Amino acid sequence: MSGLREAFDEIVADVPVYGDLDRAIEQADQERRRRYGAIAGLAAAAAVMVVVLGTFAVTRDKDGAPQPAGPSPTGTRADGTSETTAPADLPANGRLVRAEDLFAPVLEPCSLITADFRLAIPGAECTIRAHDVDPAANIGLFEEFPTDTGNDPSSPPPVATLRVATRDEVVGRFPSPYADVDAELGPGPNEITLAHGQEITVVGFDGEERRSIDLSTVLAPAEVGPTGEEILSVEWSPDGTRMALVSRLLTEEGMSSRLWVTNSDGSEPQVVHTATNTEPVLRTPLAYLWSPTWSPDGGSLGFIEEFASLGGTEESQSIRAATLTLSGSGASVPRTLYDYPSATAYDEAEILWSPDGTRVALRVPNQVLELSVEDGRVLDRHPLIAGKLTWLPR
Amino acid sequence: MDREVELREFVSARGAALSRAAFLLTGDHQSAEDLVQETYVVLVRRWQKTGTVDPEAYVRRILYSRFVDSWRRRRISELPSASPPDRPCGDETSMTADRLTLQGALTRLTARQRAVLVLRFYEDLTEVQAAAALGISPNTVKSQTRVALQRLRELVPDAVASFEGVES
Numbered sequence: 119m120s121g122l123r124e125a126f127d128e129i130v131a132d133v134p135v136y137g138d139l140d141r142a143i144e145q146a147d148q149e150r151r152r153r154y155g156a157i158a159g160l161a162a163a164a165a166v167m168v169v170v171l172g173t174f175a176v177t178r179d180k181d182g183a184p185q186p187a188g189p190s191p192t193g194t195r196a197d198g199t200s201e202t203t204a205p206a207d208l209p210a211n212g213r214l215v216r217a218e219d220l221f222a223p224v225l226e227p228c229s230l231i232t233a234d235f236r237l238a239i240p241g242a243e244c245t246i247r248a249h250d251v252d253p254a255a256n257i258g259l260f261e262e263f264p265t266d267t268g269n270d271p272s273s274p275p276p277v278a279t280l281r282v283a284t285r286d287e288v289v290g291r292f293p294s295p296y297a298d299v300d301a302e303l304g305p306g307p308n309e310i311t312l313a314h315g316q317e318i319t320v321v322g323f324d325g326e327e328r329r330s331i332d333l334s335t336v337l338a339p340a341e342v343g344p345t346g347e348e349i350l351s352v353e354w355s356p357d358g359t360r361m362a363l364v365s366r367l368l369t370e371e372g373m374s375s376r377l378w379v380t381n382s383d384g385s386e387p388q389v390v391h392t393a394t395n396t397e398p399v400l401r402t403p404l405a406y407l408w409s410p411t412w413s414p415d416g417g418s419l420g421f422i423e424e425f426a427s428l429g430g431t432e433e434s435q436s437i438r439a440a441t442l443t444l445s446g447s448g449a450s451v452p453r454t455l456y457d458y459p460s461a462t463a464y465d466e467a468e469i470l471w472s473p474d475g476t477r478v479a480l481r482v483p484n485q486v487l488e489l490s491v492e493d494g495r496v497l498d499r500h501p502l503i504a505g506k507l508t509w510l511p512r
Numbered sequence: 513m514d515r516e517v518e519l520r521e522f523v524s525a526r527g528a529a530l531s532r533a534a535f536l537l538t539g540d541h542q543s544a545e546d547l548v549q550e551t552y553v554v555l556v557r558r559w560q561k562t563g564t565v566d567p568e569a570y571v572r573r574i575l576y577s578r579f580v581d582s583w584r585r586r587r588i589s590e591l592p593s594a595s596p597p598d599r600p601c602g603d604e605t606s607m608t609a610d611r612l613t614l615q616g617a618l619t620r621l622t623a624r625q626r627a628v629l630v631l632r633f634y635e636d637l638t639e640v641q642a643a644a645a646l647g648i649s650p651n652t653v654k655s656q657t658r659v660a661l662q663r664l665r666e667l668v669p670d671a672v673a674s675f676e677g678v679e680s
Contacts, residue, residue, distance in 0.1 A: 120627070121633075122633040122634075123633055123634060123636070125614055125671070126536055126630070126633065126634040128538060129535075129536060129614070129615050130532035130535050133532050133535045133541075133544070134529055134530045134531065134541075135531050136528045136530075136531040136534060136541075136544055136547075136548040136549070136551075137523070137530070137531065137545070137548035137549050137551070137552050138549065138553055138664070139523050139556075140521060141518070141549070142552035142553045142555070142556045143516075143556050144551060145553045145556075146553050146556040146560060200630050231640075231643070231649060233648065234644070235640075235646075235647060235648060235649055235650070236644045245640060245650055247651070252654060263639075263650070263651075263654070267636055287523070297658075315652055350619075354642040358621050370610045377639070436673060464650060465649070465652050479545045
């Protein structure tokens with residue numbers, strides 16, 4: 119039996135050596151000359167513009183209305199207008215920080231991952247990331263993973279280790295009982311919830327199972343492949359009486375995702391949003407949901423939604439951050455808070471509701487925004503936070 | 513050492529390996545040649561500007577990033593069909609036929625999935641190294657690897673069973 123490496127070797131056995139370095143040098147030189155020429159021209163034009171327009175420090179919006187001079191707006195709001203930075207007239211929520219930084223002393227010897235996805239501690243044998251933290255209760259749940267998991271595709275997937283810690287000490291550490299599990303603190307003070315397959319399992323900080331909720335009668339059966347609709351993530355409501363679940367279903371037509379709300383025992387499941395991509399005709403449509411977040415009053419949910427399509431390769435079509443309001447019989451139609459500026463796949467998108475409920479934190483490429491939940495206004499901007507977003511209580 | 517001499521030595525030593533990786537990524541000779549050439553242009557630009565401290569890692573990052581980005585930029589009409597192969601894969605008996613089928617199945621994966629498989633199982637990189645090369649998180653590498661292998665199992669069960677040692 120040969121390995122995947124040998125199979126690859128056989129495929130490339132007759133591949134010639136591509137590329138022409140001399141031509142590349144010539145191309146690079148040409149590009150450099152063009153760029154310098156353009157920069158020189160632009161600099162001259164800009165100098166003239168500064169002289170002529172220096173006294174008219176007013177810009178205009180798309181309708182021609184005068185706007186205060188300042189940095190150019192970036193991105194677009196739900197209504198298609200450009201986002202602007204408004205004065206921070208809403209109550210403050212403490213600081214937005216990387217959750218992992220609060221617990222740094224108890225994460226050793228594992229390494230965090232930097233913003234450009236490298237090891238923060240070169241040579242570390244394991245990486246670590248936060249699944250869930252509660253700064254007020256001084257408890258965090260982390261997943262550590264070996265840095266080198268071996269490259270044999272036939273070997274079983276390596277097992278991650280879940281670590282529970284206060285800021286001073288590790289209080290629980292055990293191998294994850296499931297592969298690719300989403301883990302969440304709660305609902306009880308010393309409990310962890312694990313979403314896997316079509317089940318929700320609650321374990322203690324020692325990893326011992328306490329109870330399990332079987333959702334197989336609620337979720338859709340398998341249509342394609344061995345598994346049916348799978349639960350990808352779980353998020354407890356602030357009062358611990360309800361769960362928000364994100365599920366994914368592969369069908370012959372493509373992939374759709376659903377956002378559910380259930381009671382704490384899994385009863386009364388309600389689908390509050392279904393993400394189905396109907397755009398592509400000739401390609402396989404995909405719809406993703408992730409990062410569910412509860413408002414502090416438990417009356418609303420936020421999430422990230424991406425539509426993409428597969429045609430041998432995958433292309434992202436759109437990504438948005440949205441919220442919906444829950445009611446007794448269901449939920450409102452989701453309201454878009456933010457459309458990502460272009461159809462770029464951005465797996466690191468994350469949304470988190472603020473403690474006072476008036477705003478959300480949203481990770482976008484290269485920064486973190488604070489948006490008003492009322493209208494998506496950008497209230498504040500922060501440098502990129504590479505890790506789990508969390509609000510420190512004031 | 514003169515920068516250009518250094519550059520030529522690097523390309524001479526690594527050109528063949530880069531070409532093979534490019535072919536695994538793109539699946540056809542013309543696209544692989546374009547990808548390698550584009551990578552060289554970016555490399556030269558960087559080399560002229562600063563000199564490269566770690567050419568191996570830098571070139572790998574250029575090659576794989578440009579591959580994933582280029583797929584995202586392409587028009588829908590230029591993309592291959594998402595439907596599975598017309599002919600049943602289980603009929604293939606020889607190892608060569610299995611390899612050809614596996615090669616076809618690779619084109620049914622997303623760009624990122626294919627890049628992850630090539631980095632992990634052809635370039636023998638760790639998940640963290642593959643993540644750095646692609647500019648994605650190690651967890652995404654982990655999940656994409658799992659999904660990619662599952663997709664290969666569905667498309668070419670016999671070929672996958674042959675290198676996994678498992679009957680599908």
